[in-house]
Amino acid sequence: MANHHPITWSDPVARSPISMPGTYVVVDGWEQCDLTSNAAMTLADESHRTKVVLRATPNHSVREWLPPLRSSRYSGEILQVGSGPAEWYLIGAEPPELMVEGLPIEGGEGFASWVDVTHGRALMRVTGVDTDSMLSKLCAVNLAEGTTPNSAAFRTSIAGVTTDVIRDDQDGLRSYLLHCERSSGQYLFEALLDAGTEFGCELGRRVATSSPVADSN
Amino acid sequence: MSKPVSSRINSQSGEVIDRTKPINFTWNGQPLTAYEGDTIVSALMASGVQVISRSFKYHRPRGVLSASYVDPNCSVTVSDEPNVRGAHRRLREGDDVRAQNAWPSLKLDVRAVNQLVGRFLGPGFYYKTFIKPQFLWPSYQKVLSRFAPGGSPPAPGGGHGNFDKRYTHPDVLVAGAGPAGIAAAIEAARAGVKVMLVEEEYEIGGHLRYGGPEALAALAALRAEVNSYHNIEVLTDSVVTGRYDDNWVAVVQRSGVWSHERLIKARVGTLVVAPGLIERPYVFAGNDLPGVMLSTAAMRLLELHAVRPGTRAVILTANTSGDEAVERLRSAGVEIALVIDARTGVTLRRAIGRGRLKAVECADGTKIPADLLITATGWTAPTSLLNMAGDRPIWDPVAARFFPSELIPPSVMATGGIVGDGTIDQLIKHGRAVGAEAAARATGATPTPVPPLTREAHPALFHGPTTGFLDFSEDVKSKDIMAAVKEGYDSAELAKRFTTSGMGTSQGKLENVNAMAILAEATGRDLESTGTTIWRPPYAPISLGALAGRAFDPVRISPMQPWHVEHGAVPLIAGQWIRPEHYGDPSAEAQNVRTHVGIIDVTPLGKIDLQGPDVVKLLNLVYTNNWDNLQIGSVRYGVMCAEDGVVMDDGVTARLGTNHYLMTTTSSGAATVWETLEMWLQTSHPDWSVNVTPVTTAMASINIAGPNSRELLGRLTDIDLSPEAFGYMKVRTGSIAGVPDCVVWRIGFTGELSYEIHVPASFGLHVWETLLSVGADLGVSPFGVEAQRILRLEKGHLIVGQDTDGLTKAYEAGLGPLVKLGKDDFSGLPELRWQESLAGAHSQLVAIETTDPQLVPPEASQLVVGMAEIVGRITSSRMSPTLKRSIALARVSGELSVPGSRLTIVLPNGSRAEAVVRENLSFIDPEGVRLHG
Amino acid sequence: MILIDCPYCGPRNSTEFRHAGEAGKKRDVTTNDPAVWRRYLYQQDNPLGWVRENWFHTAGCRQFLCAERNTQTNEFRWVAPAGSPGPDGASDNGSAR
């Protein structure tokens, strides 16, 4: 109906809920900040990762394929997280359809379904030996090794925002993935950065080195 | 007055000052020097300053009493920070220290006339003054604020640095690092658990720090042991301010490296209470004269700061602390004029002096010239933390102090002076036993009692033959307690409230026991039955900064919010959301929607993805209307009521697939509706298969409204928008501006042809900007929440929470046709069934027009008939840019809701205006021609 | 602050939860007697001592829980998923709400 108008628009660009100082480049349709840092503590935006939430009734067979409540594990490149009694998050780089491809969601007894929440969750990663102390400024859950070891997953209030936390150490260095609903993402990110100032927190992705801490700039 | 003389003495073995590091500071503008490690008060004393403050009510000159944090006479202002505990706070280079409560100066204080008008500020003044008459309160306040105690608050924006917050989970937290507390921490750490050791002073050690060579040697050994454990976190200049349910313990860390003050919220396995003992003042005439102090004060000044507190001393002693003070003073070169041994029953009569101690009058009338009077007459057990854990301490007449009862829960233990007496070794031994037991309990062991410390006999001494000051911080005298009893305030809590004893800066730590003893005497009871007041949190004062601390105040924004800010949007704060209220001219924005096309960011609209074979059952349960026959590709409006029939939320729900629905809620109701859905599923119908996923911010939502909306959206989407293919209340999915997986539905909150689009949120800004760039020739412009409110009001659409309130039932909101009482079950059914039978009796939502078309009555204006009978109120009111006249919605009582009824509006200035009830809620397009176009 | 041991999340501060009323109340949606319905809506036993009640773990697992709490001491002696039989094994006959 708009034939008499030469209508054009630029290619869609996906934008993270988190903005930070730095140069942005478009990678696979996502605007991404090019900041890197290997400081003692680093905070990075990982919101561009695909996120799928999956739910299944108690009698559904897909449950056998997924980690139990409050834990996480990698299945190939996909991080699977048991985030609630009948709820799992899948976090990865593939499109959502491919992330759930191998799982027996259809058929069988009970009911299971998934929703792509890639655009609905802000995802960030904080890494460094003091990250437990830093998070303890914002979070009342005990982050001691005994209660939340590597691969533990839990949901709690971080700086007043209900946040899913996954302890996901990187090369033996303490690291947490945190995701919250998108609209609070910028707030949470800034709260983490502010709490991390005391520990020398810098913005940016870590660059793999043999000894990440020693090579801090 | 003569020039102050330095009273600094030779190096002491336990001194904490660093004589190689001089510090310059000023006292009321006068430059002075001291050493690093000095407290403000030790620095002043070293410089010969004796009068530190003026008292709260009578503005009497006051000097050091306890030389510790609780010293009531040593509050000063440092720069613009008021009420600094001068006997505790360490001096820093350049500190500008000033006296408080003194005007125009410490030496000449006009308000000292209060001493002459004692009647005006007599006991019970506050208590009685503020009972009635209430209209006099403002006048009292004016008078009192000129005489108010304490310093002035810092100027706005002054700030005191970074106030922080932190959570921690120690297995054992020890409150107080004297010998017993340190030993408890060490032994708990040896068991391998996580320990936090909290000390109010700048260094650990308690009384060992000023206890002589043997004590210092013991302390050195304990320090070395503490340092050998990495699992003990030592916090000095920090205080445990409260113990709450389940060992939730608040700690204020005062001089952290990173923050000015940090509030630590600790969830503790076993709390060990080890605060030691506080020396109790003695009540007699002249006991507040500068120069009269406690034995521990003298020893702190001598041993920690090498300051000689006087030159010629009289000592009243009833214990070893007093005896030791005699020896220490003597070796520091103080002349000992007289030692009165109170254990023999002898006492003193009064202290004599004007502004400064000059002599001590003995019981026999002899006057001994002296500039220092030391009292050592007993101890107070600071049982606050035990009180907070449920304990009700018991008076022991033999030891003459309170001891913990058996009411302490197993997760709380106590050690040190608070539970008994002993040598340093005995205290350490008890601390170790308690520490080991605390660690065991924290790791789940069955509690085993720890053998108690012994109790030493001590004479019960509270006052001499004369009356004197009881509460130095509140200027309460012992005779004020007698007055309280005479007036009938004869219980511990009543006497405290009447006299305000214990309500000042020392919070009862120095004065409470004396007050209770005097109360017991005045009422002819003993102390055991008089009891004591219950100590509540906080144990020590907390600055407002520490309480405010790191604020957890989440903010929510849509993906388009940065664009709104760039384009001059005026922010509207709606709960946690920040949204554009308008971009400068809401009226023009609304008109552009009526004439061309506008776009509004409605991302905060609640959106919930529902999947499963039983979704329809859930919809039928939460909505009042029927959902059985909603077809794929259609949306329906629904209203939710709470179980009391009150309108809770509304919105449209779309059916996207066989088992797949997308529900929308109001922006403010999103969280409540989500929880309500879970509540029904989890608690009443766990057998239903419905998966609920909130997707509010997974989608950026934009409403495109106006006659050109079809043309605008049509330029960007592969969805067929023709009226035949995509009618009113239908939903379609497709791509918009190159973004796949968008949901579009046709609804009309504004009353115009409009499409609400929901796009994957990361592409929200792309779609928003593209809509504006391709629609320039169609007159597209953004509109904000205010324009939307105007538009919906013109159309007569209600807003839940604006046109309804917490009592509005569905029928009262005009939503009766949407309530399907024939359904088997839905939220609020029995209440609404009954409400329906009252048809016509309840109030109704109506549209009204003012007689004066230019008068826009404020929202919430009352509607009356006659002079005063309230019959309703205005819920929404605006000037309509389309009709160029005032329009409003109102709730009115049933009989007045019929069209044509005349109503009187009461305006805020008291004047009245007339209005008439309209036929229809819609002011424009009641037939819906625009909407269905 | 009360600590609630969520069966799904472990011990959490009570600020993460919302108190969701006394458990075991009978919801009779067929009643025509407003008094019966309002008793269900508004009247609580509110005993001194042990009470069975519901909590919703807002900031955690988002599950409705059933708990036994002492209203005098705030002690919890039992926390379980909503609708669970009580600690004594006795089933709560009413709906878990």
Ligand SMILES: [Zn+2]
């Ligand atoms: Zn939970």
